[in-house]
Amino acid sequence: MATQEQIEEKIASEDNKQLVPFNPSSDSSKIIVPGIGLHLNSLAISSNNRRNSVNEALSSGPSLPSSDDSFHSPTTAQEFLESLTLASMERGLDPTENDVALAEDFGPGSPKKKRRKVEGEPEACKRCNCKKSKCLKLYCECFAAGVYCIEPCSCQDCFNKPIHEDTVLSTRKQIESRNPLAFAPKVIRTSEPGHEIGDESTKTPASARHKRGCNCKKSSCLKKYCECYQGGVGCSINCRCEGCKNAFGRKDGSVLPETETEPEDDTEANEKNALEISAKQNDNQTIEEQNMNSGLPATPLQFSRTLVQIPYSSSAIIKPPRSLLGIGSSSSNGLYQTHNFGKPSIFKTQSKLENRPFQGICDDDIPEILRGSSFSPGMGIKVSSSPNSKRVSPPHHTSSTSPGRRSGRKKLILQSIPSFPSLTPPQMK
DNA sequence: GAGTTTGAAACT
DNA sequence: CAGTTTCAAACTC
Secondary structure (H helix, E strand, O other), X not given: OHXXXXXXXXXXXXXXXXXXXXXXXXXXXXXXXXXXXXXXXXXXXXXXXXXXXXXXHXXXXXXXXXXXHHHOOOOOXXXXXXXXXXXXXXXXXXXXXXXXXXXXXXXXXXXOOOOOOOOOOOOOOOOOOOOOOOOOOOOOHHHHHOOOOOOOOOOOOOOOOHXXXXXXXXXXXHHHHHOOOOOOOOEEEOOOHHHXXXXXXXXXXXXXXXXXXXXXXXXXXXXXXXXXXXXXXXXXXXXXXXXXXXXXXXXXXXXXXXXXXXXXXXXXXXXXXXXXXXXXXXXXXXXXXXXXXXXXXOOHHHHHHHHHHHHHHHHOOOOOOHHHHHHHHOOHHHHHHHHXXXXXXXXXXXXXOOOOOHHHHOOOOOOOOOOOOOOOOOOOOOOOOOOOOOOOOOXXXXXXXXXXXXXXXXXXXXXXXXXXXXXXXXXOX
16 A cells, blocks of 8 residues: 555655755764764664764754654653653563674674574564564564664665665654554563562563553464563453463463473473573662663763763753663664664674664564654553553653563663763763 | 454454 | 555574
């Protein structure tokens, strides 16, 4: 259908209006936009020029990514917050992937292995294999994760690249308008036992839940077809699955010992998940760090946001506990950037910059958006209207949880970020 | 590697 | 809102 085309057209029109055409050759210096708005493109470009310096990115200024609108510098604190809040934890959190991705992605030959995350392989980032969606739909894991497709992807007619940033952003916006939580992390981790997302009946080891719940009928929630299982979390009352046997926690509340039911490779998965979980738990301590980091290092934008945020935060606009903010820092918008830096250049030098910046990353840190920039002024997160009809419970306190989750990555981030805090909030001009 | 199965996403 | 179709990943052979 014409949809895509329409979208493109739309985008085109939007471009004219809001988006800044970007010159590939532009210098980093240009990147610095007066005020806050760092454009994604800029970032991308900039990242290119200065891949190493995350700080620079920061200094360049906050950019608000999300919707096109965001480009204009948010004047109001609210806007800022909103953008900040969009956090995204990463939707998919595959237990297995996370960390290493970057390196591996490119590394070993990056044979586009489809995504089979095999046990041994740390799966790098998400690599898609889209053929018809142009990587502009949620079918595309990369797109859904808020990251640009990178070389390892085997997608065809891919529009999810920095070059088509406008398209990507507009499409995202569109999708978000339809479903604000579309880019939100699918798995919401709640660190607090009692506070689980809606259901207490189930307790997952990780105390996390899939935001919308699954709808599995044949897989018994024992295969990766099941998003809950895939995310390493148990099914919850939000799930409509039939015959749930989720090893991480069944819908009915019973938790199977992980070792018990495992399908073939579940074991591994379980183990991994378990590891992650444990790691995360451990990480809880560092959660704060993570939060901070989450935004920061990974993406320039995020950085900027974070920085920006500081000022605002003090202003009390921030209702959400900082944790939220932290999380939010990586909003859907931010995702893309995050990607890039996700693997901090520090760690990964630029592997392939063809697409450059953004893509490189893969790591999963992709943020999740708690909220679309557009809604939730309060961030309170009550997204009552979940498009899906399944209720999406807003992560109340995701704070500790989400961030903490990915241990591997976290490490990277932590290391890479050290300087952040010290950055002076760019008050920019 | 090709084909099938599965369930989310998108569409009507 | 429910039903159907499309899509790409997960899985099997």
